[in-house]
Structures are given as structure tokens and as C-alpha cells.
Amino acid sequence: MRALRGQVAAELRLTVRRGDSVLLNVAIPVGLLVFFSLVDVLPKPAGVVHPVDFLSPGILALAVMSTSMVSLGIATGFERQYGVLKRLGATPLGRPKLLTAKIAAIAAIELVQAAVIVAVALLLGWNPGGPVALAVPAILLATIAFSGLGLLMAGGLRAEVTLAAANGLYLVLLLLGGMIFPLSKLPSGLRTVAQALPAGALSDALHGALTTGGAVPARAWVVLAAWAVAAPLVAARTFRWE
């Protein structure tokens, strides 16, 4: 238990110390939220008047993706490259507790992100509604799915390649994930693809859960659940510790 506590604290300290992760996890999402709420240039789905009402759930989805896929993937990739994962395998911490610590650290960071984003959004006049509690299982499923994708890259690619791939994927999913551009504005073929991706499914789910009169489409649950099962499974099978 002491080992687990020590490891969670260390994971959090290391995350805070990495400038890129602070930028990626907090500064970029909050920056996008503030800028595009104040500068009303982005397309909005039908029925939405204030951009912040559309942006807030999308930016929450972006924050979940950046922490659980990009940050986790990059950090773990470099830990593998530096032999940290190998070295930890010879300590009583072991792999299960290392994984548990990483999950706990992600949960803690997501809570902080959610608190900051929700606070800023409310200040910008966000008026959330809908089946709010459903946001929790949606974020949980998405975190598992994204973590699986992050670890899939970290465990199979060289750290520099993971760095590039994770950031590239971040940008693609930012555009195709319904996070700042509504999925409804995408061409129909692209929209079908986007809705089958975990990013699109998560922002669909969060828009449904956090918008007055909204509902989470069944398709989003199916997509999220499928990715949450498949991604960690493939990652576990292909992960090379050294």
C-alpha cells in the first residue's frame, strides 16, 4: 500500500514537472474553450445559441483524450525506452501496482482538469443540463479506451515515434472528434468514420449528457464500450516491457 501511494505521488509529480503535459492537459483545452467561447467563429450545431454550450462538453472530451492517450502514451514510451519499466519489474512494486498507480494518477489529473474546465465554462456562461450523471461512465469508458491506445503505442513503438504518433492522433481526433467542430458539420462518409472512433463517441456522449434536453445515443455507448475492451486487450498482448 505504501509502495502504491509512493508510486501514485511520483507519477503525479513527474506529470506536473513535464511542461508539455501541463500545456497539453490544461493550457490547450482551457485556451480553446476561452478563445472560441469569446470569438464566435466556429460552426455550431442547430439549436445552440452560445458557443460555450457546445464547446464545454467537447473540451472535456479533449481533456480526457489528452491525459489518458497522449500524456500516458508519451510518458510510458519514454519510461520503456529509458529502461525504467524494466527496472521496476525487479522491484516489489511489480507491474500490476505500476499499472494501478498510473490509472490512479490519470483519474486524479482528470478530476483536476474537469474542475478547472467546468469552472472556466461556468464563468463563460455555460448552462449545463441533461442527464449529467451519465458523463461519469462515459468518461470512465473513454479513459479505458484511450489508455489502451496510448499504451498500445508506448509498448510497441520507439518513444520518439510514440511522441509523434500520439500528437498526430491528438490533432486528427481533435478535428474529427466533435470536440470543437460539430460532427453534424462533417461530410456524411467522414461523419460515419468519426462516430465509430472513441473521440467522436465520447463527445457525442458528453454533448448528450450535459446539454439541456439531451440524451446519450446508444451508438456512443456501444462504440465506447467496444474500444474500452479492444484497445487494452490488444495493448496487453503486444506490449513489450523492454
Added chain:
Amino acid sequence: MTVIEVSGLVVRYGGLVAVDGLNLEADAGQVVALLGRNGAGKTSTVETLEGYRRAAAGTVRVLGLDPQRRDDHHRLTQRVGVMLQRSGVYPAMGPAEALRLFASYYQRPEDPDVLLERLGLTGAVARTPWRRLSGGEQQRLSLALALVGRPEVAFLDEPTAGVDPQGRLAIRTVVTELRAAGVCVVLTTHELEEAERLADRIVIIDCGRVVAAGTPAELTTSGRGGAGVGGPLEIRFGAPPGLDTAALTTRLRAAVVELRPGEYRVDAPGLPATVAALTAWLAEHDLPLADLRAGRQRLEDVFLRLTAGDGAGGSDTRP
């Protein structure tokens, strides 16, 4: 008490045989050095003992447990300290933070501050991130991390590689202290001098097999070496180049060869009578004697002879 028992160990990487029927034993309070060229199979052997590799054949026991079995391995992690060749520390962590973190993994850890002191990692160094430490400081931190759990067995893979003289001294002192505390230390090195200075027993490995084993004294004493040493008995001496080796051969009734200009070998046991005859002959010809070694070889000579084979120098073929 036998702490490490390896018998008939075979380790393969695909088609490549890295360890080929290796036997090894080590006791509590003993420092054993695995000596060999790069790619000889030292690291593969140690990594099997640490639980990283699977043996294709043979048995491996550490403290009576099998590191290849998951639950045995987990029990061993509390009792075994590991220093890897690539140190495996978070690049953004300084020595103090890394040691405290590792200390939290163990049931009865050593005080991190005491270890930092012992390995000379105090002051500003203790807070310097790993990636900005010198090679020697990184190695010392890596050693400290191996010891923070108060292990009964310590595996040190190339502990002095890339370490400056003071760092080497600190590492040697720590190894001596470990031996005194009854810890079994298994270290690998390709540096003969380190092996000779540090180890109670040296195991020379070549092409995945033990080619000789014994105390440094046993290995360097002609004829009575440990398992399989027994190289040719010889006297070596230095004198001006171009001696009349034919005349000296007749006088000593043993072949005399000039190995390199000014360096000679007499193929005879290092008996006082032979040495006396040699020095008398030199005196008669008014020749100075530069150095003389009889009966005892340098470990380097033993090592080079035992591991001489295809392409000396070898290449590290591990993946």
C-alpha cells in the same frame, strides 16, 4: 550457505544461443565476478537470475526460489537488489527522490540519506535530475537503488563501467561492505582488474560457457588453476631485444621464445633452479633483466588464452 545455484543453463534468442550449458554457484558473503568479453553470455545469465529471461534448459535457483516463476519472483523482489546495465531511472528524478520512491517499495528499507552519503550523492547532486548526472553519478545512484531494499543478493551488471576512479573506489568500498554483511554479490565485468580487485571468485565465461573458475590466486597460478585453467607452465622475463634464444634454450633445456621484442617466454615450470640458471646466463652476458614472472601469470594472460578464439573482441549480439 549456497544462495545461487545454476546448472545446465541454456538461454536462446531465436536461433542465437547466448548461454550454453552454464553452471554457477555462489554463497552468502561471497563476491563472484562473471568475467567475459561482450556477448559472452554474462548479462543473459544474470538476467535469468533476475527473472527477466526464461531458460531454454537447465535450472536456476536464487535463495532456493525459481525467479522464472511468477510468485517466486515476486517473493524474490523483496530480497534481491538489481543494478542493470542501463540504469532505468526516471530521467527527471534526482537521486534523493528516486531513492525515497524505491525505499517505499520495500518492507524494511535502508535510510535513503545514509545511502546517499555512502555513495557520495549528497548536496546539490542529490537534487539533480538523473539525465544531468555524470556517468559515474548515474552508476552510483543505480547501485544505491539496488541496495535500498537491504537485499540478501545483489546482481550488479557492469557496476564500474564508465565510472571515474573515485567512483570506482566508492563502489569497491560498498561491495566490500556488502560482503562483510553476508550479502551474496554477483557482478559482471569485462575488466580484468575490476574482477581481480573485487571478487572472491572469478568465473570466466566465453561463448555462453564457463571456461574457468576459481579465486584470483588460483586462476593466476600456473598448473593448479581452478576448473580447466592449467595453461602451459612458463617463466616470462624482459631483457634487451634480440637475445640468442637458441643458446639460452640449450642452457635452460627448455624452449625460449621472444614473444615481442624484449619480451621472452621460457616454457618451463617456475622452479628456482631454472630461474637461477636464467639469471646466471644473463649475468654472464652482462645483460640487464627488466622484469621476471615465474609461476604466476597475469590474469589478463589467463583470460586472453582461455577466451582466444574466433575474432577476439567479439561483438555484442544480444537484441
